[in-house]
Amino acid sequence: VGDPLAFTYSRPRIPGLNYSFSGLKTSFLYSLRDHLKEDPEFISKNLNSLCASLQFTIVDILMNKLRRAAEQTGIREIGIAGGVAANSALKGALETEASKQGWTVHIPTLAYTMDNAAMIGITGHYKYLRGEFTGQDVAPVARM
Secondary structure: OOOOOOOOOOOOOOOOOOOOOHHHHHHHHHHHHHHHHHOOOHHHHHHHHHHHHHHHHHHHHHHHHHHHHHHHHOOOEEEOOOHHHHOHHHHHHHHHHHHHHOOEEEOOOHHHOOOOHHHHHHHHHHHHHOOOOOOOOOOOOOOO
């Protein structure tokens, strides 16, 4: 088990309730780069603590935004779904905060928290069987 406080990474200062992990990813990458210059075995020696520290930082970012959202909107019921709902650190932080704040938390059982990859895969399979194809002229559309 890694030490979640072994490494610290910058937290983005994005106003409002939006969040991004771009700065965190860059901070993590630069930290790895710098440590690997000093010790080529750095990752293998510290893998558990690297993962625990990164997870701790991500959960902290999410929980800070969630607290702010609850304060600004007055929501008292919180739900998480999808692959992120399987993360035990996030669930633990959410349950701890819920008991402090008096929130009602909705977290599906582990069997219902899997990623969407299987759903997308089966959808593609059935579209293939029906002959529904998209040409190569399709272009992505950013929604932000």
